[in-house]
Amino acid sequence: MTKKNNPKYPGVKITTNGNQFIGYHTEARLADAGIFYPITPSTEMGENFELSFAKGELNVFGNAKIAIETEGEHAAQGGAIACSLTGKRVVNFTASQGLVYGLEQYYHAPGKLSSMVVEVASRALTRHALNVHCGHDDIYAMFGTGWNITFAKDAQQAADQALILRKVNELSLTPGINGQDGFLTSHLERSFLKHEAGLIREYLGRPDDMIDCPTKAQIELFGPKRRRIPESYSLKEPMLLGTVQNQEHYMNGVAARRNNFYEQILGFFEKAYAEFGELTGRNYGLISEYNTKDAETVFVCIGSAAENIEAAVDYIKKRDGINIGVIHINVLRPFPEEVVINALKGKKNVIVLERADEPISGDNPLTRDLRTALSKALENSRGKAHSHLPAIKINEMPNIFSGVYGLGSRDFRPEDIFGAYEYVVKGKKRQDGKSAKDGEHFFYLSINHPYAVSSEDKPSLLPEKAIAVRFHSIGGWGAITTGKNLSEILGDLGTYIKERDFPGTDKEVVHISANPKYGSEKKGAPTNYFLVAAPERIRVNCDLQHVDVVLCCDPKAFTHTNPLIGLKEGGALVWENSENTPEIAWKRIPVAARKEIIEKKIKVYLLNGFMIAREATARTDLQLRMQGNSFLGAFFKVAAFLKENKIPDLEFLNIVEQQYKKKFGKLGAAVVESNMTVMREGFEQVKEMPYGDVEDGDLSLMQGEKILPLTKDDVKAVSAQCPMLSREKFNSEFRAGLGYFQPASPLASTGIITVGTGEQSSKFVSRRLVPKYSPQKCTQCMECVIACPDTALPCTVQEIKEVLKTAIENYVVNKDDRATLLTIAVKAEKDIRAEMLVEAKNKERAKLFVDIAIKYISTNAKNLKSAKSIIELENILKKLPFAYAQTPLIFAMKEKQNPGSGGLFSIFVQDLCKGCGHCVKQCKFDALEMVVETEELTADMHTAKAFMHKLPETLPQYMGLYNSEKPMDTRAAALKYLLMQRKNYQAMVCGDGACAGCGEKTVLRNLASITEAYMRPLFHAKADRLRVKADLISKKGLQALEKLEKTDPETYKIFKRTVLHTLMHYGGESLEDTKAIMQQFKGSNEEIIKTVIDILNQDAFNHKDLQAIEGKVGNGMCVMGMTASTGCNSVYSSTPPANPHTYPWVNSLFQDGSTIGWLMAESFIVDHARKSVMPERFADLILDSFNQKLTEEDYFNYTHFTDKFLTEQEIKELPKIWAIGGDGALGDIGFQNLSKTMLQNRPNYHCLMLDTQVYSNTGGQNSDSSVMPGGFDMNQYGAASQGKLTEKKEVAQIFTVGHGSPYVAQVSMANSATFFRAVMESLDYRGAAFIQAYTPCMPEHAIGDDTASKQSKLAKDSRGMVEFIYNSQKGETDAECLDVNGNANVDRDWVQKVNKISKEKYNFTVFHWAVTEGRFRNHVKKAPVNYKEDGVYLDDILNKVTQQDVISRNVFQKEHPAYIPDFHVYADVEQADGSMKPYVMSRQMVLFCIERRKNWRKLQARAGVVNQDYTV
Secondary structure, eight states: OEEOSSOSOOOEEEEEOHHHHHIIIIIHHHOSEEEEOOOTTTHHHHHHHHHHHHTTOOOTTSOOOEEEEOSSHHHHHHHHHHHHTBTOOEEEEEOHHHHHHTHHHHHHTGGGTOOOEEEEEEOOOOSSSOOOSOOSHHHHTTGGGOOEEEEOSSHHHHHHHHHHHHHHHHHHTOOEEEEEETTTTTTOEEEEEEOOHHHHHHHHOOTTOEEEOOSHHHHHHHOSEEESSOBSSOSSSOOOOSOOOOTTTHHHHHHHHHHHTGGGHHHHHHHHHHHHHHHHSEEOOSEEEESOTTOSEEEEEOSTHHHHHHHHHHHHHHHHOOOEEEEEESEEESOOHHHHHHHHTTOSEEEEEESOOOTTSSSOHHHHHHHHHHHHHHHHTTSOSOTTSOOOOGGGOOEEEEEEOOGGGOOOOHHHHHHHHHHHHSOOOOTTSOOGGGTOOEEEESSBSTTEEOOSOOOOOOOTTOEEEEEEEETTSSHHHHHHHHHHHHHHHHHHHHHHHSTTSOOOOSEEEEEEEOOSOOTTSEEEEEEEEESSOOOOOSOOSSEEEEEEOOTTHHHHSOTTTTEEEEEEEEEEOOOSSHHHHHHTSOHHHHHHHHHTTOEEEEEOHHHHHHHHOSOHHHHHHHHHHHHHHHHHHHSOHHHHTTOOHHHHHHHHHHHHHHHHGGGOHHHHHHHHHHHHHHHHHOEEOOOOOTTSOOOTTOOOOOOOOSSOOOOOOOOTTSGGGOHHHHHHHHSSSOGGGOBOOHHHHHTOOOTTGGGGOOOTTTOSEEEEEOGGGOOOOOHHHHHOTTSOOOEEEEEHHHHHHHHHHHHOOOHHHHHHHHHHHHHHHHHHHHHHHHHGGGGGGSOOHHHHHHHHHHHHOOSOSOTHHHHHHHHHHHTOOEEOTTOTTTTHHHHHHSTTOOEEEEEOOOTTOOOOOHHHHHOTTOOEEEEEOOHHHHHHHHHHHHHHHHSOOOOGGGSTTOOSSOGGGSOGGGGGGGGGSHHHHTTBOOOSOOOTTOHHHHHHHHHHHHHHHHHHHHHHHHHHHHHHHHHHHHHHHHHHHHHHHHHOHHHHHHHHHHHHHHTSSOOOSSHHHHHHHHTTOOOOHHHHHHHHHHHHHHHHHHHHTOBOSTTSOOOBSOSEEEEEOSSHHHHHHHSTTOOOBSSOEEEOOSSOHHHHHHHHHHHHHHHHIIIIIHHHHHHHHHHTTTOSOOOHHHHHHHHTOOGGGOOHHHHHTSOEEEEEEEHHIIIIITHHHHHHHHHHOOTTEEEEEEEOSSOGGGTSOOOTTSOTTOOBTTBOOSSSOSSOOSOOOOHHHHTTSSSOSOEEEEEEGGGHHHHHHHHHHHHHSSSOEEEEEEOOOHHHHTOOTTOHHHHHHHHHHTTSSOOEEEOGGGOSSHHHHEEOTTSSSTTSSSEEEEOTTTOOEEEEOHHHHHTTOGGGGGGEEEOOTTTTTSOEEHHHHHTTOOHHHHHTTGGGOTTSTTOOOTTOEEEEEEOTTSOEEEEEEOHHHHHHHHHHHHHHHHHHHHHTOOOTTOOO
16 A cells, blocks of 8 residues: 555544444444344444444434344345345445355345445354354355455555445445455554545445446446436335346346446446545555565465565565565455556566465465466467457466465464465475475465475564563453553554654554454453554564563463563563562472573563452452453553653553543443552552572472372273274374464364363363362252352262272272271271261261261271371371261261261362352352462362262262152252262363353253253163163074964064164165065074174163263263354354363354254164164064064064154153254244254254353344343444344244244253253153253353352343243143243232341342343443432333333333333332342333233233233
8 A cells, every 4th residue: 555645534543453443433434224143253343333323323424324133144144235225335244154154145136236345354164163263265255246355454454445345336336345354454453544524425425426327338227327326126216126037038137247337347446446545645456566566576465464474575675685576456356357467477476375275176266366367368478369458478477376374363474474485486395395396386384284384584573663562361351451452542642642742743653553362262261462562564463472571461371371482582571470479479480481581581570460450349250350451550660661752640541541431431430440440550569570599499380289099090991993083182183282383184174072071171270269168068959069060060979988998999008008997997987977977966067077087097097007008098088078967868867767878978179160159159058168279279179089080979879859760750859969970960071161150051061961861871771671682582582583484474574574674784775676685685593683682782782881982981872962053152162172062062053053953863863763773672572472463564664764653762762962052043043943943843852042142152242032121232222222122032932832842941040940850851752842041141241250040040030031831741722831830929020029128028120130230231320319209110110001002112202101211210129238229220121121021921821820910
């Protein structure tokens, strides 16, 4: 881009990122409508467009906007095209799968003369794995659609080309796509020049302006003039759009588009670029050239790589004295062949770098376009072959090299560019030893691959005097927000310096470049943020490995990464550290890092940011997020930026405060001030740490000494029949710390993760606090175990003798003493139990089990050979928190009824814990408390885990009323005890990247456990049954078959044919064919019987003894499979290296997870019938001595076996499928798929909808299951809109009508007994099942990490998400099938709560729930002093307004009795101390109450409940 001096519209400087620049500062100011659907990384553009809409902002033409989120990308594109046909400027924001999912929509748009724009933050397409980062294959996929396509190398160009492309679209009557790199550009913070409103108005003009038709074709269609954006769909000039054409017409239309519309477009682009350059001083053209004039070798690329390459070629010129050029293709469609030919003519080498790879094509797409253009020009040298193109001679034809880089935002570094240059120019070889001289013109960059090249020269390429900063933090701790704030503050400080030192100029004093780096994992995973401030433009966009300051907000960073990487000599490390002395802090640094610090003279600063945040706010979730602000303050203390630029403290603080007001102002002044306080304290409290000695004690692991058993668990690995399923193989690539150096191996190409790898994960880095278990206070209520989302609280009940035996055998070193102590322990057990029984009366003051046990054992252990033996025993027992005093059901009561039968209960906190505190919140007896994690506690976790693995499974006699063999016979309240068996509890091992406290995970983990508990006993019982039958057949089967052959030859013939056909593969396509094939069978009756026996035994082994999971004892094959729709559950479940699932799991695309599940279920039925059901049926016939005759009809049925022939028992034993999705995937975009699958009513198909109400995965969006007040990025609050007026889509209720007879439940962890019952019943139901589970989302609901169960209960009690079960087996009327009795005050509108102080009752409405969640903050305010004078009590207004008043919009009419005044309706909310506090609410909140009440009333009526508060 070249610049012109003193243009009319130079732009207005802002600091922002690419998405915000496009979505908010550009499209929201020029478009009439935005029709979109969220998809990473383009979501933020739609959010910002919707934000502008919600705030009531008009476009520059003074018009209000339309902002609509549809149910999917396909619908969004179709809706956007439709809207554009009504004469409006329309935009859609999408990427990746969103483009290709709606691909068919793109082809028809040009023929309808649409001129809309699609803004794309380009992202890699899902191939062997999903990746949400940058790739260009999504843009390439659109090449054949007939749309104009532009691509930008930075966000400034993307914003400018948004105008240029739109102007061309509106001239050519062709729609267009405007691309930028996802994340690398879309999320990059920089200073930009926002378009003046005047520029947009002058350059684009109004949509309804009458303009001269620019082409003959248009004059023929419209006459001399037309509307700038035609109203093709008009009531005034009606026409039919989208015809059906037969053979004689269709090709004409396709061909006519070429000469009548497409051939003029490049001319429009050239004029549009020139006009834009004249107005703004920013000139682009069809291509942008850099340093190409005298260059023999040029790079060609698109996107953000161009600036990286420009910086690199400048370095090469300085280093080697060689000119290298760079060409960026600005217009991809129509491809500018003439300009490209002229730019490349006579060059020696052309290096085309592409962020896409099509390995089975002749060339990658951009290379193919270049080669085609140059080949046409070469053909012209032999005669006029292509009249519109210039000619080149053979000696002017360059060598074309093709390189692939940066797929999925793979880091693109200077050494990669130098590697490509050295390969082409200097003879450098690829990893496989081949070079360009060998005729190899293809290479990869930045990966470990045989075709890869890279240079040894690794400079930073940053401008001189640049300040480079790298953040190290943990997801959810606010570092990304802090980085954005820091970048914008530095930008504002640059503006201050410019106005002070260079007034009246447009000089940019401080250039900013900042971008985040994080994976698809949720809260708790490590994150980085890179920021550079420099006096010149920063052209490098990659992970910074040459940095001046490292802001390390992660106190455990040295345990999992090296924050010193690339830190310059004399640089500064600011490290989160809460140690009491700098000497201890020094010991927390690994020895190798200490050496590096001393050698490079790195200044290490300590900052207790968490303490500062704690003092600023009592909210634990905010403490984590605000911690980063202290590092922002610390940066300005250590970086000398303020001092060098002579910025006064008051000016600095004012600029920071203005930024915080912009970022946090909508949350209130108190939030702004608390963030300011944290920043100031960070500035003041950061202190430099003096060096210690390199050889000082090493405490860097931050974990104490573990006590481990003498031997490892003796579990054999899975047979290596399939190496890719081996954990060793997987770990060698994905857990070996290889990072960017992981090999591009066959395993990498599959996207496969072996099951259960999550259990090898450690969440040590993610947590600050950890639950500590106090066995004296534990009552074995199981609430904590149920609530834990992360399988981090396994529990067990053990016999005392088993605990002592395990401890002695595995932890006492001396062999002879082990035998002695085992004998002593057996004799002492009676005394131990007797004292425990007495101590149990003291409840939480009772002595610990270890103290009692050691007392009696040590008294008798006088003749041990080693004095250490009793100490070893005591040491391990002290680490094991066994409860007995307040667990009477398993100790005291059993001991009294049957002495010697009482057991010990324990919960072992695991390293999988993310420190959410949910378990502590659920414990009503304070048996768990959150404490600061110490090295000793961490070591104790590992010690307890190792011990637990040595213990046997919990015995059935300790599981209370739970019947482990027949779980359906168990009362709902006792089903929770199934979690005491580790085989059930660890059905989902977790260790994944879900947010701390994730409400989805608790539901998903319990669902897996319940399914395992229901199915595994059936599998084992079947195995035992099959073995008995196999044994019996081996004894008398041959005799029975031979007898049948003699006595009933017809039945024998059919039986033999059926077995040969179905079990032995002698079947054909017809009876005749089958009989012919069977002629090949030369075996005897003995072989037939042996086949049946072998299949029965193999099936029994599969059901009970197969080791399906590596590292686990053989327990049989998996009882279920799971399919997932793209969303939170698929992201945290499938991001390497942690797979939390121990069963087959597959993620499809967003909308079709339910369909995939249905088809998997069908496949299970077929396979199970043939491999398991029919062999047992044949066995029964044999054992029954063929008393039941077989007919030809039976043969037909067996060879066409379906589930209609299955018995109830056989249906129960069918392996199950769970299709999982969120409210977006199942309730919106995939609803039609889900509806279809429910209607099929397949007996082993079950669907779980994880309903967060906010479509969580892309940052809190608006699904049809979202509630009316909004509070999400696609349904925001503002002057023009307070939320949506549509009622909540009740997905579960929909499936109770018009969808056949599925089992349906709407539940949550508010009532775990009902949840367990519903899942168990759904598994037992002969038909499809749908469970909608309310799952609070911590970040999007703005609630604490420990509140999932609490908020679920509030949602249920407020009627926000009521509980019901619809069991079609109960009858044929709603009143019989629908059970709503799980809800309190079932016959009233609202639950009647009782104030703990006054004892007065009050209605608990959805408003009372909403007050507790930050997502509703805009709808709730503290009541003013005079709130009662002109206010209306909520109950009073609810008594006179119905949903019909909302539909009729009476609630907005001041003169109507149903009018609802905004923020003049009030209600009292009970506080934790029992006091009542008044609040006023928005009109939308009142509408929410009305809508939820109507929904509840309808449910009551269907269930046959008479409502006391409502009479018709």
